[in-house]
Amino acid sequence: MFNLHEGEDDREKTLEIIKKNIDFQGANLWILACAIIVASVGLNVNSTAVVIGAMLISPLMGPIVGAGFALGVYDFNLLKKSLRNLALATVIGLVFSTLYFYISPFKDVQSEILARTSPNIYDILIAFFGGIVGVIAVTRVEKGNPIPGVAIATALMPPLCVAGFGLATGNWSFFFGAAYLYCINCVFIGIATFLIVKYLKYPPKIQVDEREQRQVRYIISALILVMLLPSAYLAYTLYKEQELKKNIERFVTNEFVDNGFTIVYKRTDLKSANKKLELGFLSKRFEKDEIALYNKKLKNYNVDNTKLVILQDSTDRLLTLKGDILNEIQGSQKIDDRDIRIAELRNEIALNSFDDVSIYSEAKILFPTLEKFSIANHNFLMKKDSVFKETVVIISSEKPLEKEEAKKFEDWLKSKLALQNLQVLQEQRDLNKKVKK
Structure with a gap:
């Protein structure tokens, strides 16, 4: 089930492809430069889609996989060439990204930039297992979809561009954090490649004695320790910080929010040696002894070395x-x-509104002599300050409606408007155009 020799490509052909992808000249160099600019723009405008696009078109994986293969087959000339080209690509990446961020008027620290400044042990796992997938795909007859996925997961280009951002802005913590993440990715992709080459038993280019093989293993072990120890420490620090934040949130919820106190200001400073939690309340005031009591309660929530400051x-x-x-x-x-x-x-x-136009149009069909029409609700005042509302309709025609016709008109209107009380008033013009009631 786990046999990697099934579907394996010709080994000479695989090595030729790897050697071809190592070189940074011609098309590869153009693609690298463009990928660096695309990644820098994506980081600058905080666009995840653009950053992913830059990862996909980046050719940085070539020399890293080449170095891993070279170690696996003990081809030291290929190893030197791979490392030389990787160094060249790294310098080009730093130069182009630094120039871009130096020229760019937007130098805000976006979330996409921050995500590449604090590497930890999880980044090692991503680089290692992503590298394994990438190398297995390279050795297959059918390359398939893993290669783009590995390019996105291992994310070589963004850390390099963030290091350029650190240089351009003089932010050395960003530079060293991103550079360390870049080194983690390069080293563990290379180590994953070396292990798969050994597992597949690629024949060595030259026969090396046991002492030289031990030297290679020592170098790889030293690289693993150099990358692993700081990242493990950073991962532990991140874990402790997340736990502290969770405990602080629990403390604030249980002691203040659940007791009906409205918090209008909250700030936590967990980076410095003297950790601090600042809170401000809308109306509640606390005495000094109350604040001291809350500071003691912090320890019940495993929040140590943190001072509660209530802003009055x-x-x-x-x-x-x-x-x-x-x-x-x-x-x-x-x-x-x-x-x-x-x-x-x-x-x-x-x-209080009626669809006058629609009612009038329909009434003209049923009562052709009708000329003018008005309908509205009126308030009528009566004795003892009482008021009642009634719908009044005023119609006008040259010839008044007969009593029977007027009753028919009134019944039709009541039915149409679903009204019980309705008063119809008729007006008639005389020959001198004066209105008679």
């Missing part, structure tokens, strides 16, 4: 923040009241 009304930034929040609440309340009033007026208009 005397703090200018808290006063400003409270004012902004209250203004926003009041402003939203005014907007809500206005919206309610508008809705009420619209409701009232809807209840």
Whole structure:
């Protein structure tokens, strides 16, 4: 089931392909330069899609896989050539990305940049297992889809461009963090390649004695330790920081939020030696002994070496923040009241409006002598300050509707409008165009 010799490509052909992908000249050099610019732009505008595109077109995997193969078959000339080309590609990447970020007017630190500045042991696992998949795909007759996936997973190009960003902005922590991630990817892809070549039992180019083989193993072991120890420490630091954040959130929720205290300001400083949690409340004030008690309670949540600082009304930034929040609440309340009033007026208009044009058009068909038509709801005042509403219709024609016709008109209108109370008034013009009631 796990036999890698099934579907394996001709070994001489595989080595020729690997040697061809090592060189950085002509098309490969153009593709590398363009990929660097594309990745830098993607990081600059925080576009994940663009960064992924740059990973796919990057030819950086070539010399790394070449170095792993060279170690596996003890071809030291190929190893020197692979390392030389990898160094050349790295320098070109740094130069182009540094120039881009130096010229670019946008130097904000985006999330895509931050993601490449703190490598840990998980990046080693990704590089190692991604490298294994990549090498297995290279040795197959049918290369398949793994190669693009490996290019995205191992992500060689973005860390190199982030290192250029660090150089361009003078941010040395970004430079060294990204450079370390780049080295992790290069080393563990190379080691994965070496192991697969050994597993497939590629014949060595030259016969080496046991002492030289031990030297190669020592070099690989030293590289693994150099990459593994710092990344393991960083992974442990990340784990502890995440645990501390989770415990702080639990403390804030249980002690304040669940007790009905409204928090308007929160800031945690967990990077410095003196860790600090700052909180500001909308209305609640705490005495010194209460704050001291809460600081003691922090230890119950496994939050050590962290001081709780509660900002009271005397703090200018808290006063400003409270004012902004209250203004926003009041402003939203005014907007809500206005919206309610508008809705009420619209409701009232809807209840008191009629489709005059449609009713008049239909009435003209049934009562051809009709000339003018008006309909509206009216409030009628009566004794003892009582008011009642009634729908009044005023119609006009040269010849008044007969009593029977008028009754028919009134019944039709009541049925159409689903009304019980309806009053129809007729107007008639005389020969002098004066209106008679």
